[in-house]
Amino acid sequence: MDEITTTDAIDPRRQASSGVGAMPQASPVVFVVHDDVSLREELETLIGNDGWRVETYASAQEYLSRPRVLAPSCLILDVALPDLNGLDLQKRVAVDRADTAIIFVTRYGDVRTTVQAMKAGAVEFLTKPFAEDALLSAIRQATQRSRSALRQEAELRGLRACHASLSRREREVMTLVVSGLLNKQVGHLLGISEITVKAHRGRVMQKMKAKSFADLVNMNLRLDPASNGRWQKI
Secondary structure, three states, X not given: OOOOOOOOXXXXXXXXXXXXXXXXXXXXXXXEXXXXXXXXXXXXHHHHHOOOEEEEEOOHHHHHOOOOOOXXXXXXXXXXXXXOOHHHHHHHHHHHOOOOEEEEXXXXXXXXXXXXXXXXXXXXXXXXXXXXXXXXHHHHHHXXXXXXXXXXXXXXXXXXXXXXXXXXXXXHHHHHHHOOOOHHXXXXXXOXXXXXXXXXXHXXXXXXXXXXXXXXXXXXXXXXXXXXXXXXXX
C-alpha cells in the first residue's frame, strides 16, 4: 500500500461541522467488518491515520448487534464472512440502516459478485491489492452519500410532523388541491364553500411551511410518492 501524506488526509470533524443534515455536528463513523484480523487491523490503521473514527467487527452479527448510529457512516466489508455473507449483510443494511453507504474490500472478487454489489448500491468494490487513495476517496464519497441520506430523512421527519399538525379537514383539502382540483371543485366534493376552502388552504400552506403551491405539491409527493400522476377529476 502507498504511504499516506498529510495532503491526502481529511478531517471528518471539520467535514461534519460544515454539512447540513440530521446530525450536522456528529463525526462520521467508518465501520469495518472483516473476519481476517490482519486485514482488519491494516484497514483500521489506514483509516484512523486519515482522521476518521473507526470501529471494527469480525462478523456481520457482531456489527448488527451495534445500535444504529445517527451520524454519517460507511461500512467496509468483505464478501465472505463467517456467518452472514457480505451481499446478504448489504441487503440487511439497505432495510435497517439505509443511510449507511457500503464499500466492499476483499481478497477475492469476481465480475458477477462485483456487479451484484454495485447494482445493490455499493459505493465501491475493491480487490486486494488496492491503492490507499482509492479506498480513502471511496470513504469520502460514502460518508457524503450517508450525510445526504440523513439530511433527507430529517427533512422527511419534519414534513411528517407538519402534516400531523393539520386538522382532518385541512388534510382533506390538501389532498384534493395538490391533485389539481380548483377550490370550487374541492368545495363541491367536501360540501363546503369556496371561501372556506381558501381559508383551509391558507392554513395548510402556513402549517406545512410551504413557500408556494408548487412547494406544497412537492411536499405531498415526498410524503406520498404513490400520488405522483394521480389526478382527480369531477
